[in-house]
Amino acid sequence: MGGEVLEFAILGLLQQSPMHGYELRKRLAEVLGGLRSISYGSLYPALKRLHAAGLVTTDEPDRRAPLPADAPPLTGRRGKVVYTITAEGKERFAELVSQAGPEAYDDGRLFGVHLAFFRHTAADVRLRILEGRRRTVERQRDGLRSSLARTRERLDRYTLELQRHGLDSVDREVRWLSELIDSERRQPGPGPGERPPPGGE
Amino acid sequence: MGGEVLEFAILGLLQQSPMHGYELRKRLAEVLGGLRSISYGSLYPALKRLHAAGLVTTDEPDRRAPLPADAPPLTGRRGKVVYTITAEGKERFAELVSQAGPEAYDDGRLFGVHLAFFRHTAADVRLRILEGRRRTVERQRDGLRSSLARTRERLDRYTLELQRHGLDSVDREVRWLSELIDSERRQPGPGPGERPPPGGE
DNA sequence: CGGTCGATGTATCGGGACGATACATCGGGA
DNA sequence: TCCCGATGTATCGTCCCGATACATCGACCG
Secondary structure: OOOHHHHHHHHHHHHHOOEEHHHHHHHHHHHOOOOOOOOHHHHHHHHHHHHHOOOEEEOOOOOOOOOOOOOOOOOOOOOOOEEEEOHHHHHHHHHHHOOOOHHHHOOHHHHHHHHHOHHHOOHHHHHHHHHHHHHHHHHHHHHHHHHHHHHOOOOOHHHHHHHHHHHHHHHHHHHHHHHHHHHHHHOOOOOOOOOOOOOOO | OOOHHHHHHHHHHHHHOOEEHHHHHHHHHHHOOOOOOOOHHHHHHHHHHHHHOOOEEEOOOOOOOOOOOOOOOOOOOOOOOEEEEOHHHHHHHHHHHOOOOHHHHOOHHHHHHHHHOHHHOOHHHHHHHHHHHHHHHHHHHHHHHHHHHHHOOOOOHHHHHHHHHHHHHHHHHHHHHHHHHHHHHHOOOOOOOOOOOOOOO
């Protein structure tokens, strides 16, 4: 069940408007946090899975023409394919967006997608996800801290620096989450269905 | 050519002393930065590749010999496989450790392994890797920054926060690298061959 | 003495991700 | 006109990971 991250993100983007793969990929890069852009080798298979599962449809009905063995150069038209979310897709997305347990925040990438689509998430679920994520990351930080304490004598300065930097990053993440939580408590964002994106498309 | 990270790290650890897989995995987790522990589903295939390439050997030559019941089954030894680096393995490791170009620092994971084995790296190569890494990360930061500036109006507060946090992390990494560089320039660590690990086993 | 529990330990499998690569169209500037 | 860079779809080989299975061992407990 590993590969839900990409599917989730795709459904979220298609929720906003139909798109073709190329644009999907660019938007994905924004949504997934700026670094880590998704490769086409992941994207197209994911779209294929979603299509097979009936969660998205494409225009372009019959591209798989039965080409003969000694076919002509096949310089046939390879057109744009626009993907649109289906009713089942929206259903599935609503289901994913309403998850508030560990499956929503234990995996950092999955948490990132949840965060990216918080606009579609109920305010109380948002808070539970943020707090759950903070607990998870705090546990990571503690593990890292004690591991660093244990190995402090055994490792050379460079490895130690690497660990220290990692610990610092995790620590910063906890603080970042705390700020998000505070801000969310002070003034919850608009709930699902109350407001589309600020500027519009 | 993707999977050199793991091979590199394994060779580096086996350089210090022979080990079996289980311990290799624990050490790998330290070396790879604390988070991101390597799974056995990656480790054993990697060891198999290294073995096939002649870079490591195993004791335990014929484990698949049908033990007769009368043979006293050397208690405690049954099943463990100790991996030892070969001469070719050491050669390959020396080759990897002396790389100072983009292949050493463009990929963050590969850079991490280089850093973890800086003990075996010449002082000038160390500096070049650190500076190269800093340039790479600075470029990432700038890309992220301008992307954030471009999308500031279009995205909702949560996605923006995610991007801001990511940018902050990258920015911190640049500063961390700068500190490493300064420290390295002030007082270079011992060069290769000058010093084994500080505490020993 | 037996039981079982957690640490140690080796190994594989299915499925997903990724980098590389190929193929294809199109607007615009030299 | 011609090529170049952006847009665009798609696959292949290789690797990685989570899950799983299996096995041995020392220790603690009844």
